[in-house]
Amino acid sequence: MIRTRFAEIGPFVAGKKGRVVYETGDLEHGIWSAGTSMGLIADIPSCEELVARIVSEAEAIIRTRLGAMAA
Numbered sequence: 001m002i003r004t005r006f007a008e009i010g011p012f013v014a015g016k017k018g019r020v021v022y023e024t025g026d027l028e029h030g031i032w033s034a035g036t037s038m039g040l041i042a043d044i045p046s047c048e049e050l051v052a053r054i055v056s057e058a059e060a061i062i063r064t065r066l067g068a069m070a071a
Contacts, residue, residue, distance in 0.1 A: 017029050
């Protein structure tokens with residue numbers, strides 16, 4: 001098991017270098033993180049496709065779950 005002390009990684013995760021991204025727009029600085037939700041991404045649709053998909057799924061939910069109330 002490899003043990004790392006915070007003092008060794010502190011400068012990399014303190015956020016000081018990452019601030020350069022927001023101040024200058026230089027994407028070569030900073031640390032980019034990704035969580036477990038990355039595993040849920042199946043495709044990268046265009047904005048138009050994404051909005052159409054969201055609307056379609058919302059309409060389906062309304063029809064199936066709330067249809068009885070609206071009738």
